[in-house]
Amino acid sequence: xxxxxxxxxLKTYFREDQISKNEVSSPFGNSGEMxxxxxTENEIAAALKHADLNGLTIxxxxxxxxxGFGGLNEKADLLLSLEKYTGIVEHTxxxxxxxxxxxxxxxxxxxxxxKHNQKISLDPFWPQNATIGGIIAANESGPKxxxxxxxxxxxxxxxxxxxxxxxxxxxxxxxxxxxxxxxxKLFIGSMGTLGVISEITLKLRPIxxxxxxxxxxxxxxxxxxIKAFAVKVLDSMIEPVSLxxxxxxxxxxLAGINSYTxxxxxxxxxxxxxxxxxxxxxxxxxxxxxxxxxxEKADLFWERFYRHIPNGADKDLPIQxxxxxxIGTVNLDAVxxxxxxxxxxxKFNVKIESHGGLGHGLSQVTIRGAEPDVADAAVHVxxxxxxxxxxxxxxxxxxxxxxxxxxxxxxxxxxFLLQGIKTKVDPNKTLSPNRFIGGI
Amino acid sequence: xxxxxxxxxxxxxxxxxxEIVGGSRSILYQKEDLLAYDCDGFTIHKHLPKAVVFPxxxxxxxxxxxxxxxxxxxxxxxxxxxxxxxxxxPLNGEIIIxxxxxxxxxxxxxxxxxxxxxxxxxxxxxxxxxxxKGYYYAPDPSSQYCCTIGGNVAENAGGAHCLKYGxxxxxxxxxxxxxxxxxxxxxxxxxxxxxxxxxxLGLITGSEGTLGIVTKITVRVLKNPEGKQTVLAYFDRVxxxxxxxxxxxxxxxxxxxxxxxxxxxxxGVEAAAFPVGHPKDIEAVLLxxxxxxxxxxxxxxxxxLEVCRKRxxxxxxxxxxxxxxxxxWANRKTGFGAMGAISPDxxxxxxxxxxxxxxxxxxxxxxxxxxxxLRIANIFHAGDGNLHPLVxxxxxxxxxxxxxxxxxxxCLKVCADVGGxxxxxxxxxxxxxxxxxxxxxxxxxxxxxEIREVFNPHNLLNAGKLFPSPSRCAEVxxxxxxxxxx
Numbered sequence: 043x044x045x046x047x048x049x050x051x052l053k054t055y056f057r058e059d060q061i062s063k064n065e066v067s068s069p070f071g072n073s074g075e076m077x078x079x080x081x082t083e084n085e086i087a088a089a090l091k092h093a094d095l096n097g098l099t100i101x102x103x104x105x106x107x108x109x110g111f112g113g114l115n116e117k118a119d120l121l122l123s124l125e126k127y128t129g130i131v132e133h134t135x136x137x138x139x140x141x142x143x144x145x146x147x148x149x150x151x152x153x154x155x156x157k158h159n160q161k162i163s164l165d166p167f168w169p170q171n172a173t174i175g176g177i178i179a180a181n182e183s184g185p186k187x188x189x190x191x192x193x194x195x196x197x198x199x200x201x202x203x204x205x206x207x208x209x210x211x212x213x214x215x216x217x218x219x220x221x222x223x224x225x226x227k228l229f230i231g232s233m234g235t236l237g238v239i240s241e242i243t244l245k246l247r248p249i250x251x252x253x254x255x256x257x258x259x260x261x262x263x264x265x266x267x268i269k270a271f272a273v274k275v276l277d278s279m280i281e282p283v284s285l286x287x288x289x290x291x292x293x294x295x296l297a298g299i300n301s302y303t304x305x306x307x308x309x310x311x312x313x314x315x316x317x318x319x320x321x322x323x324x325x326x327x328x329x330x331x332x333x334x335x336x337x338e339k340a341d342l343f344w345e346r347f348y349r350h351i352p353n354g355a356d357k358d359l360p361i362q363x364x365x366x367x368x369i370g371t372v373n374l375d376a377v378x379x380x381x382x383x384x385x386x387x388x389k390f391n392v393k394i395e396s397h398g399g400l401g402h403g404l405s406q407v408t409i410r411g412a413e414p415d416v417a418d419a420a421v422h423v424x425x426x427x428x429x430x431x432x433x434x435x436x437x438x439x440x441x442x443x444x445x446x447x448x449x450x451x452x453x454x455x456x457x458f459l460l461q462g463i464k465t466k467v468d469p470n471k472t473l474s475p476n477r478f479i480g481g482i
Numbered sequence: 483x484x485x486x487x488x489x490x491x492x493x494x495x496x497x498x499x500x501e502i503v504g505g506s507r508s509i510l511y512q513k514e515d516l517l518a519y520d521c522d523g524f525t526i527h528k529h530l531p532k533a534v535v536f537p538x539x540x541x542x543x544x545x546x547x548x549x550x551x552x553x554x555x556x557x558x559x560x561x562x563x564x565x566x567x568x569x570x571x572p573l574n575g576e577i578i579i580x581x582x583x584x585x586x587x588x589x590x591x592x593x594x595x596x597x598x599x600x601x602x603x604x605x606x607x608x609x610x611x612x613x614x615k616g617y618y619y620a621p622d623p624s625s626q627y628c629c630t631i632g633g634n635v636a637e638n639a640g641g642a643h644c645l646k647y648g649x650x651x652x653x654x655x656x657x658x659x660x661x662x663x664x665x666x667x668x669x670x671x672x673x674x675x676x677x678x679x680x681x682x683l684g685l686i687t688g689s690e691g692t693l694g695i696v697t698k699i700t701v702r703v704l705k706n707p708e709g710k711q712t713v714l715a716y717f718d719r720v721x722x723x724x725x726x727x728x729x730x731x732x733x734x735x736x737x738x739x740x741x742x743x744x745x746x747x748x749x750g751v752e753a754a755a756f757p758v759g760h761p762k763d764i765e766a767v768l769l770x771x772x773x774x775x776x777x778x779x780x781x782x783x784x785x786x787l788e789v790c791r792k793r794x795x796x797x798x799x800x801x802x803x804x805x806x807x808x809x810x811w812a813n814r815k816t817g818f819g820a821m822g823a824i825s826p827d828x829x830x831x832x833x834x835x836x837x838x839x840x841x842x843x844x845x846x847x848x849x850x851x852x853x854x855x856l857r858i859a860n861i862f863h864a865g866d867g868n869l870h871p872l873v874x875x876x877x878x879x880x881x882x883x884x885x886x887x888x889x890x891x892x893c894l895k896v897c898a899d900v901g902g903x904x905x906x907x908x909x910x911x912x913x914x915x916x917x918x919x920x921x922x923x924x925x926x927x928x929x930x931x932e933i934r935e936v937f938n939p940h941n942l943l944n945a946g947k948l949f950p951s952p953s954r955c956a957e958v959x960x961x962x963x964x965x966x967x968x
Contacts, residue, residue: 136728136838137867173889181676194684195652210929214921216834218649218906220638220688221855221914221921222948223930225682227651231676248734273593277616279708281669281775314778368672373594401595403675431671435678450678456667460679462936465927479678 044075048096052120053079055088069359070109071441072101072477074121080219081126083203089122090238093205093386094472100232101474104145104173108180109354110366110438112233112449114476122238124175130154132215138246139198139215144175144239151425158248163190167348171355175239181231184348186307188401189283189430190247193230199243200226202236205472210237217245228463234474235482236467242473250309255340256282256322257333259293259303268302270376272400275306278325280318282306289380292395296346297333302380304400307346341420350395351408352438361382363413365439365447366406367423371432373403382426383407390419406437420447431465450479483598489787495555496533499577502545503535506589508583519560519578523625524568526829526887527912529573533567534560536583540658540666542914543579547695548664550577551942558944559695561602561633564625566830567911569637569690573946579695581632587611589700595656596673598700601632608701617703620647623907624815635696638688640907642815645865646738647704647921649907656700658765659686659693662943666697673700676684685933690909691944693937709776710738711783712807715768715798716761720744723766726838727864728791730770731837733789735782740865741769741814744844747821747859747872754820756812768864769814817861818872825857826875827883831890831899837867846896847871854880854889868906869897895920915950924952 052061056078064077067220080086093100099118103109104125124145125130135158142151149169150160165184166177176182178200183192190196206216212225229239260268268287275285284307288296293303306322308315317333326332335343352364367380376398387394392415398405409419420436420443427434428451436449454460457480464471464482476482489500491511500509510516511533520528532555537543550557557577560570572578585602592615597608605626608619622641623629629639635657639648647653655673660666670683677683686693717723723742730737743751748760748767760767768790772782783800790798801807821828835843844860847869851858861874871893875886894904898920905914918927927949934941 115772134836136732136839137836138731139836183679191648191652194681204929205713208925210926211922212926214901214903216836216902216906217902218640218644218834218863218868220640220649220907220909221903221905222910222918222927223693223933224638224684224688225930225933227681228933230681230684232680236680242554247736251734276593276595277615277705279705279775281707310775311778311781313781314775317775317777368676370676372591372672372674403594432674433678454677454679456669456682457679458684459667459936463680463933466932467937 044098048098049076049459052089055085055092059450068109068357069440070354071444072103072109072113073117074101075117075119077121077123078127079123083201083209083469086122086127086203086238086240087207087209090203090205090472091122093120094205094207094470097470098472098473102238104176105147105168105171106355107168107172107353108176110352110440111180111354112477113474114444116441118475124173135160139217140246141199141215141241141243142174144242145173148174148177149170155246156249159249161249162195162196162244163247164191164193165348167351168353169348171353174242178230178242179232179234183404185284185286185305185397185399187404188285188399189281189309194227196244197226197230197242198245200230200239201241203238204478205237205468205470213243215243229266235464237473237477239245252312252315253307253309253337253340254315254319255335255343256306256308256319257297257299257303258306258322258326259299259301259331260329261331262300262329263302265291265377265381267327268304269374271330272374272377273319273405274302274325276401278321280321283309285399287377287380287398287400289384289394289396291393292350292397295350295395296343300375306326314381343363343410351406354438359440362410363416363440363443363470364408364410364421365416365443366408366437367420369407369423369427369432369434371403371405371427371430375430375432376400376403376405379405379426383423386419386422388423390415390464392419417443417446424451453480467473495553498549499533499535499546502549503537505540508536509968519572522563522565522568522570524566524571524586524911524913527568527571529572530575532575533854534578534580536580538583538728540660543660543695544664546577547660548577551663551940554942556942556945557583559632559691561630562628564629565637566634566832566908566909567905567913569909569911569944569947571912573912581630584835592617595703596700597703598698600698600699601635601696602630604630605629605634612703616706618706619701620653620704621650624818631699632696632702635687635699636689636691637907637909640782640868642739642741645740645863646736651684652931653702654683654687655702656698657683657686657696658698660695660697662694662938662940667694670700690911690948692934692947707773709779710773711779712801712810713770713783713786713798714801714810715770716796717766718764718770718794718796720766720844721841722793722795723768724844724864726768726790726795727840728837729789729793730786731865732739733785735772735785737770737865738773739769739771740863742862742864743767743814743817744860747817747856747861750820750824750859751813751817753823754816756809756816758809758813769810779860818870821859821872821874826876826878829873829875829886829890830908831871831873831893832905832908833869833871833894833902835867835869835897835900835902839900839902840867841866843869843896843900847893850889850892854885856886856889858889867902891917910948915948918950
């Protein structure tokens with residue numbers, strides 16, 4: 043419990059409507075006794091400084107989509123919600139850069155940029171809910187990472203509020219910058235354990251003149267056929283923005299095709315897109331089926347795709363327990379990961395929807411079923427990943443299950459460096475305690 | 483390399499280090515041998531190392547580092563020594579650990595688009611080793627024919643084609659690093675992305691050899707684009723040239739490269755080894771390259787030609803052959819050295835600005851040139867706003883070197899003032915330590931040195947680089963620069 047003096051001290055920095063007792067509890071944890079809604083960077087700094095000086099802990103929340111991602115404390119003392127800290131600070135279309143406050147929702151930002159025929163090259167889940175700050179802090183990416191790169195490629199500058207309230211700028215507003223250490227990288231994917239990212243500068247790309255989605259499905263489900271096709275694509279001169287393998291149940295949900303399917307997305311000038319569609323048609327393996335979608339149909343497909351994983355912003359738990367695992371392997375081993383994890387469905391009586399990037403090596407496996415079964419299956423998903431030489435991280439688990447299923451897996455041998463960084467930046471463990479690997 | 487087998491030194495450290503690397507063929511310690519290692523591509527500041535050792539493998543590197551650390555000997559790693567900011571200069575009489583004998587291409591896995599190299603492996607050799615299969619390594623600094631990938635990682639090297647493909651950090655998937663205490667650490671195993679934990683891969687890349695010594699590198703390799711076309715455009719006014727740059731980007735085209743040279747730079751490249759016949763009286767030349775699916779290239783080239791014409795281009799044309807394209811690039815890529823043809827000495831700067839400020843910055847650089855009485859040539863990666871002002875001077879004229887340094891620093895101040903930065907790809911090294919204050923506060927610099935302490939707590943590894951000393955006043959700084967020149 044927070045002492046009454048502490049609450050009244052905090053109230054000197056914030057209006058009545060910005061600070062309140064948090065009456066709602068989330069089944070995903072990562073909550074706080076009191077909820078604070080800062081509207082300025084100074085207010086964020088004031089809250090952090092106060093907490094840091096008075097031994098209080100803080101959880102940070104954007105859109106709440108990742109509340110199920112890490113964290114062994116149901117509640118910190120304070121929940122710092124950035125939902126009111128939003129808006130665009132600066133957009134210079136000629137420079138193709140934008141600076142925004144971290145609480146802006148991804149879709150709102152993309153909609154604004156679209157008016158200038160520009161976009162951020164990232165394709166996160168739940169874009170309507172997720173904030174850019176949360177996406178960067180969790181290093182979220184989607185299938186189009188193959189062509190787009192990830193947050194570490196898109197972010198060129200940050201302002202981060204340190205636990206003691208100082209504001210540290212890293213990077214800048216230019217696309218090329220090697221002055222000092224590349225500190226941006228430290229905060230991307232740090233899960234709010236080092237500071238509160240307050241402003242983000244991103245490089246932009248033009249919206250492609252033409253887009254299309256090509257689905258290649260493999261009714262026979264032969265792993266070798268799928269891999270051989272992917273190798274052929276990767277070795278050809280075509281440039282798909284995504285080369286994402288969907289397992290039959292996800293493919294069924296998104297496209298009505300109940301077999302392994304590769305979703306290839308093309309973005310370029312029209313002549314190039316049409317040429318690549320034809321090229322794929324001509325290299326189609328025997329027995330594989332091809333379907334080419336127009337932009338409208340493709341948009342619908344992707345919209346459904348980005349909503350298919352559990353959303354930590356939900357107020358209640360669904361009837362079936364849900365878990366999502368992020369898996370990293372060598373690129374083409376994603377085929378094996380999907381195939382092997384599919385076998386867990388019968389073994390544990392769970393339903394699995396999964397997809398894996400054959401050009402970037404990240405897969406995601408979503409498990410639904412009874413709680414103990416989901417927990418067992420999640421553990422086996424990790425074993426499968428490790429057998430393939432990779433790792434698995436639980437991206438979404440209800441709070442109770444996080445006590446049973448290790449979120450981050452084993453500590454790396456260089457954990458002392460991670461710990462050392464945390465201790466330098468947040469010595470009092472004020473921010474997001476126990477949210478990250480090894481109890482950081 | 484010395485060929486005698488016995489190490490003739492009274493210094494026990496030299497003898498012990500020689501033992502680690504296997505004898506006299508793998509260590510230099512006599513003054514005449516060490517002279518070649520007293521600076522890198524930044525030649526204004528020099529200092530002799532205590533010794534240079536040539537390890538053959540990670541284990542030897544780890545043992546050398548451990549020895550240095552236990553005996554409180556400062557040390558640093560060096561690749562080909564092409565760095566332009568002095569990052570490999572042994573300021574404190576370091577033991578230089580030269581990585582040039584660790585130059586193997588360890589493995590290539592084209593299906594998964596990755597390759598593993600030792601740090602001494604030369605940048606261009608990687609592309610040459612896989613080009614017959616249709617693949618290449620994207621980062622292409624101008625020195626790529628001789629610089630090492632280990633050095634590229636330390637400096638987060640860029641190049642002409644990073645506008646579309648990114649700089650070194652965007653292509654590094656994994657590293658094996660010897661920590662300053664001798665421990666060997668593997669980051670980004672097998673090149674698998676997003677390993678759980680803070681992104682040390684991103685932090686170490688570009689840390690200018692101050693956080694650890696990289697001994698193995700997993701890089702991303704790319705498939706050659708199917709088509710490629712290069713356009714050359716001459717402008718009578720610099721403003722028109724810069725405006726054309728912005729217009730091309732605004733038209734939704736992402737060129738693979740977009741380079742610009744001004745009149746003085748053109749005079750230099752035309753007087754040097756690779757002239758291509760640029761007219762002498764134009765104010766700016768643009769070199770624009772588009773690559774990708776062949777079917778889509780023509781459409782983009784037409785658009786570029788149209789944009790240039792709208793901006794009063796005097797002449798614009800696409801390369802007629804691969805040979806012509808190669809000549810244009812040789813002319814551009816040897817641009818720095820070409821200044822030697824029109825000036826006894828030159829100093830390269832490396833500022834970055836938001837693209838839209840190009841005309842404003844160019845006019846302020848021209849002012850600096852007027853005030854200092856020194857000619858300044860401008861070669862830049864215009865697409866990403868990375869300027870290389872080349873200050874031309876004659877070191878034999880007393881006071882002119884100081885003037886050149888001052889003019890260079892002023893150019894960086896201009897870049898910082900318009901919202902840019904002091905280095906885009908050459909690094910801070912020794913050269914721009916003080917200029918770090920143009921872009922960072924004392925607190926922000928301290929935030930960075932705190933991170934260094936985690937990796938390099940005793941600051942024995944490459945000390946005195948990257949960061950300004952905590953309270954050096956302007957006077958001392960001037961004196962230091964004066965000393966550096968003399």
